[in-house]
Amino acid sequence: MAKLSIPQGTRDFGPDVVRKRNYIFATIRQTFERFGFQPLETPAMENTSTLLGKYGEEGDKLIFKILNNGDILGQAQMAKDSRELGILLCEKSLKYDLTIPFARYVVMNQGKLQLPFKRYQMQPVWRGDKPQRGRYREFYQCDADVVGSNSLLNEIDLLSIYDTVFSSLGLGGYQMKVNNRKVLTGLAELVGRPDLMLDITIAIDKLDKIGDSGVRDELTGRGLLAHEVEQVMAFIALRGSNDEKLDRLAEVFAGSPTGLKGVEELRFILGSGLTQFSSPPEIDLTLARGLNYYTGMIVEVKAPDTVKMGSIGGGGRYDDLTGLFGLPGISGVGISFGVDRIYDVLEELQLFPETAQQGTQVIFLHPGAEKLAEVYGYVTRLRQRGVNAEIYPDDVKQDKQYKYAEKRGVPYIGYVEDNAPGTVFLKNMTGKQRHQLSIEELEAFVF
């Protein structure tokens, strides 16, 4: 028999990991609900035609396609190449993100939905990327989006959600970086190369990784003249508080209405004082974010500097996402949480609370046939009052049962003794102390 395995880039989650992940999911879910976002779930599969062409040529290749059932040999023989084969043989594919299925849902339900529609979605997605540390072929996305409202209050709500979630998780020192795509357009106009807006943003987005000189080289390579390169470098070298940066930008953008609009938007989002942040967002003029559909504010959250992890969330405003499916003119804004990375950060900083790791609280040793009804009765009562309680099911040597409970890390072992009728013993496995309790005391015992 071949060695058993699971597909590359996928994972089994054992009990401890599921509990900790659920703690993260529950924190995010509760916050989404507090802010009035509503849950949506879409199928794992979408029609292949819904997904193809939405993620660029590279993305198309990474979509997992599902083979049609039935007689497919004939169809297979008609294909000219592997790409065509995939399209011919696979009407369905696994979803690649939550955004396109969301847009598809909005368009399919446009008559019924009340706009603005605020939805959140927490589901797995699948990508045929090369697996590596921190990159999986099956992973969860947790998104919140508002569609059908141009108000910047949505941006403020979404930044507050980040702040609320990361504060609730105890993650002090995380950083929220914001920028605005219109500011980046303004920069390209300022430099006199609006045609190279995308090239410029791609280059400056790499500042963290390749440094000043790297960005210079990249800008030159992408066709900027020397003085244009210097203008860009001066721009991203702007330092100071948010207000200082915005004041300076307002000056340099005197000739760029788009740039000025971006400044005005950022000023409202960051300067309205509508909400207090435990870790206030900072303007980062090099922040570009890869996805081309962003048109307004963009945001990225970075883990505390003490952890080497990079981005643990991001998002922004986009116009016309549903236009892809024939429903133009609907603006949206959304954010996403990188749950796998958040998990790693909380683990590294030991921020998971005890309660997130709580499974079975007490295991009773099997007392032998004669006292079974008595002990099973105690276990039942504990369960009824909300304690997670087990009884070791087999009547084997107590030593074996004891070791079992110990290895599972269950905090209490319960048992009865022949010479102490009507009482129950609880052994605390961490403190090692033993409690002898009457039945009434067991009823009231706090595990």
Add this chain to the structure above:
Amino acid sequence: MAKLSIPQGTRDFGPDVVRKRNYIFATIRQTFERFGFQPLETPAMENTSTLLGKYGEEGDKLIFKILNNGDILGQAQMAKDSRELGILLCEKSLKYDLTIPFARYVVMNQGKLQLPFKRYQMQPVWRGDKPQRGRYREFYQCDADVVGSNSLLNEIDLLSIYDTVFSSLGLGGYQMKVNNRKVLTGLAELVGRPDLMLDITIAIDKLDKIGDSGVRDELTGRGLLAHEVEQVMAFIALRGSNDEKLDRLAEVFAGSPTGLKGVEELRFILGSGLTQFSSPPEIDLTLARGLNYYTGMIVEVKAPDTVKMGSIGGGGRYDDLTGLFGLPGISGVGISFGVDRIYDVLEELQLFPETAQQGTQVIFLHPGAEKLAEVYGYVTRLRQRGVNAEIYPDDVKQDKQYKYAEKRGVPYIGYVEDNAPGTVFLKNMTGKQRHQLSIEELEAFVF
């Protein structure tokens, strides 16, 4: 542009449905935890070789296979038929149930797992069945299994879990039917046709659908002689309490050690008095359950008679499931909840509580730029004290905002008025009464 759709047999779940489903999941999850079961999650994809051959020939055809990435045209041209094509082109497939991935997990982690291992798993599975009412191509399974223990206490725990969950859901009048595969073996021995055990069980399992004469025909068609058929019919016609049935079975099984073992097991499970059931399990000698891997107790839960729904859960004891993957000698017992059908039953009987449908509790109307900070402050305070609160993001006509809140079914609308500074109005959308509150009163208001 082609009309947008989602794949046949899949579903989008909008906010109301997700909330109600989550209520069912949470009830089941909490009960599993109370009984000491631990969560496990396995990937959506398994290696195709892990799944093939585990669900019979029909099952194999219904497995959704995932196309390999990369250059597949050459491989495709080597296939002789559609079946071979699927195997050549698809290393990975979507999981078909939770049981085989669980067995695979146990075998892969046999060194690390403490046995008995009690796990629960609540995840979607995929089957290429022809979609019809109540049958989907993507649906959730909720399973709890114990492996590595022969104790019948596990059976008692699992029946108690059914009882606890359905009681918690308020589903009075559901019926738990139990039987034992060993009793069915005993029946075949009794009739003198142990070779036809499977044929007999398949026939009597259909009693509900095809009636007495249908079962007679089917038994005859499957090769039983007339007097053998009568023996089977007399057997399944046994009436009375569980104890009466078991007493009678003990008599007729005098010559069948396996049959007697089955009776003894049922007697312990049903007669030990270890636990009280709100709806006690009943012995149903026609219950067979399709899956051949069952070897001991089998159970099926039926919705209350007032609802035409059939089985809403089932399970049983199996031996040697992990033997499929080279780890023999491990017994297991498990149950499953049919969440989609439970949903339909609760919906039909209107058993979803208000709290399972609670989304946003209050929407504040946009007060205009001048008072925005004040109202956003109220919303923030409400969120901080656990109320799901929104502010309508756009400064549009109040009439439009009002209708929006009404259509969404939000119970309270909040607003401020120019002539009443420092007070907030809350309009209850069900009772239509209006509360005028000071800020302190808003802080204490129970939504």
